[in-house]
Amino acid sequence: MGTQGTSSPSRHTRTPAIAGVLGALLLLSCLAATAREADSGLAAFLAGDYEMIGRQPDGGATYAGTVTVSLEGESLHLVRVIGGVRAEGTARVEERTGDRIRILVAEFPRGDESLEAWCLIAADLDHYPRLSCLVRRRGVPTEKPGLEAWFYRVPPEG
Numbered sequence: 110m111g112t113q114g115t116s117s118p119s120r121h122t123r124t125p126a127i128a129g130v131l132g133a134l135l136l137l138s139c140l141a142a143t144a145r146e147a148d149s150g151l152a153a154f155l156a157g158d159y160e161m162i163g164r165q166p167d168g169g170a171t172y173a174g175t176v177t178v179s180l181e182g183e184s185l186h187l188v189r190v191i192g193g194v195r196a197e198g199t200a201r202v203e204e205r206t207g208d209r210i211r212i213l214v215a216e217f218p219r220g221d222e223s224l225e226a227w228c229l230i231a232a233d234l235d236h237y238p239r240l241s242c243l244v245r246r247r248g249v250p251t252e253k254p255g256l257e258a259w260f261y262r263v264p265p266e267g
Contacts, residue, residue: 151202151211155230155238156180158264161189163257166224166245176259187215202230213240216247223247226257237261 159176174191178200185200198217205212205227213228228242244255 151230152180152183152185155185155200155202155213155240157238158262159238159240159259160262161191161257161259163242163244164255166251166255167253169255175262185213187217189217213242215242224255228257228259233261235263237263 155178157178159178160173161176162171162173164171172191174189176190177188179186179188185202187198187200189196189198196218198215200213200215202211203214204210211230213226213230215226215228217224217226223246224244225247226242226244228240231239231241233239238259238261240257240259242257242259244257245251
């Protein structure tokens with residue numbers, strides 16, 4: 110009996126399927142590029158100088174200081190000054206929770222310890238960044254994380 114009645118796909122029915130797969134790959138590529146652009150835009154929004162207040166993990170002492178966030182290539186660099194002691198660290202924007210909320214994850218030294226802060230990113234009423242952070246010692250369980258609040262310092266006009 111010839112090829113009549115067979116169910117093998119023809120070249121013409123495979124073409125739309127291949128085009129659909131290629132279209133989906135192109136869409137995913139565009140979405141990934143858009144997410145990277147959004148992260149770099151958020152990183153640029155965060156760059157600047159901040160006043161900082163906080164409390165050490167596990168109910169420790171309170172402190173005040175400054176934080177400078179700078180964008181170096183695609184990385185965020187931190188300089189923290191507390192009580193005249195300067196510490197440099199790094200930060201990155203990450204997505205957390207099922208809602209894919211973007212937070213700032215910062216890592217920095219304090220004496221011989223390494224600390225990590227998870228910061229919620231918001232904007233104040235003048236559309237400047239404002240961060241609220243939970244701080245913990247890296248790799249050490251804590252019952253009570255430390256707290257920090259970062260307030261953007263508006264550059265003087267002129």
